Amino acid sequence: MTRRRVGLFLTEEEKFDVIIVGAGPAGSACAYILAREGKSVLVIERGDTPGAKNVTGGRLYTYALELLDQGLHEEAALERKVIREQIMMLSGDRAITIDYHDPSFNEEGRPPMSYTILRGVFDEWLAGKAEEMGAMVACGIRVDELIERDGRIVGVVAGEDEMYADVVIAADGVNSFMAQRAGLIEDIKAETVAVGIKEVIELPAKTIEERFNLREGQGAARLILGCTEGIHGGGFLYTNKDSISLGCVFMPEEAGQKKKSVHEIFQDVKMHPSIYPLIEGGETIEYGAHLVSEAGFRGIPKKLFREGFLMVGDAAGFVINTGYSIRGIDLAIVSGIAAARAVIGAEGTAAAGPLYMEELKKIKLLPTMQAQDGFSDILETAWLYDKVPDLAADVFENLFTVTGEVPGSVKKDVMRLIRSNDLSAWQFIKLGFKGMRAL
C-alpha cells in the first residue's frame, strides 16, 4: 500500500468529487462505496496509518460489513467471532458472571453476529479496501480548516495545502473539529461523553481459549458492572486472537467530582481476584484511551449537514449504549454507506444533505437509535453502578451460604439485604415503571 504524505497541491479546477476527513470505519466505508461507483475520492487521515489514532473496546456487528459488500467479513481483519456474551458484576472481592451462549448466533451458512476487533488492524484493512476500489488515502495529514465559498463548503486546508471537492464529509470522530468549524456543533459537553481506557494484554491463543471456554477462532465479549467505584460506567473485556482488551469506561464529570483517578480505578479492576486469573501471565503491550458519546439519539446534533458538508460516524454522535451492549463501529459504517448513497443520488450539492437524512432513515440507523433512546433514562440511575452489584452479590452470598444453621426466609432475607444496601423495593418498582415507559 503506498500512501502520499504531503504535497497535494491542487487547484480549484482539479477538485475531487468528495473529500473525506478521517480514515476510520465511517470514512473508509463511505470512500469504498463512492469509489466503487466511480467518484473521485480523497480520504485524509491524520494518523501515520489508518487506525493509528483510534481505540475501541471492542467489537463489530457483522451486518454492517455485509451491507458494505456481501462476503466482506470473510476476508476482513477481524479477531474472534463472539460466541459468548457475558455480564459480570463485581462487589468488593466478590463476582457474579452470567455467560450467555447461543449457537444460533453463529450458524453455518450465515455471517456470525459479531467479531471482536482491534482498530489499528481493522481500520488499516478497511482503508485498504477503499483504496482497492480507487479511493486515494493520504495519511499523516491533519486537516486544519474548511474552505467556504458563498455559504457552501468547497474544500479543506491542511497546513500549506488547499484541496477542493464538491462535498466534504466529516468522519473525524468524537472530537469533531470539522463539524465545529462548519458551525454545526459546539464543543462536546462533559455530561454527554465517557472516557474509555484500556490495556491490550498479550496472551497465547490457546490460553485465551482455555480460560474462556472457547474453540479456535471463537471469542467472548464481557461487560462489567460495579468496577467504577460508583461512577457511571463499567468495565469491558474482549478476547482477541492473541490478546485480551481489558478496559473501563467512566463519566469523567463524576470522576472529577469524586476526585478519583480513572487510571487508578482501572488498575484496581485489573488486579481484582476474578479478573486477574483471566489475564495472569500475560503482558500489556499497549495503553489506549478514547472518548465515547453517551447521549444516544438525543445527543445527535440538530443538523448533520450543510451545503457541501455531511457528518458521519462518531462525529455525528452515532453510538448506542444499552448497558448490555455498545454499538458504534457498525453505525459508523452504516452512516458512511448512507452518506455515499446520498452523494451518488443527489443532483447538485444542495440536495445531498436532505437526501442523507432520508438514507439514514432508510438504512434503519436513525430509527434504531430512536428506538433505543430510552436506555439513556435508565442508565442515568446512579445506584445501578454500585448498589445493584453489591445487592446482587449479597443475595448470591445468602443463597450459597450453608453453615448448618436453619436458613431464614429467602423473601425476608432479600428485603433485609435491599434495606442494608440503602435501597428500597419502591426504587426497583419505580425503575421498572421508568423502564417500561422508556422502552
Add this chain to the structure above:
Amino acid sequence: MSIDRMSAPELLGLNRFNVDEEEPHIIIDKEICRRCAEKPCLYVCPAVLYKLDKNGEMSFDYAGCLECGTCRVMCKNKGIIKWAYPRGTFGVSFRWG
C-alpha cells in the same frame, strides 16, 4: 514480565509516540489553573499528565498524550488555552487500538 498494577508512565512507555518538539498541541495557562478550585484534569486524564508540583502549581507534559480530549471537555475554567490534535504524523500511534 507478568500482569501487575502499572503506573501511567510505565503504561505510556509501551506506546509508540512521535513527539512534536516544536509545537505543543495542548497549552495550559498555569495562572488560570492555580485559581481553578476543582482541577478535574488531575483525575480524568487517563495518562495522568496533569499533576501538581511541590509548590502546588499545575504541571503538564503533552508528550504522553493519548489524544482522547477528556481534559478539554472537562476543563472548567479554560486553563487549557489550546487543545488541537498534534500536527500530521506526530503524537501517539496505536498499533492495536
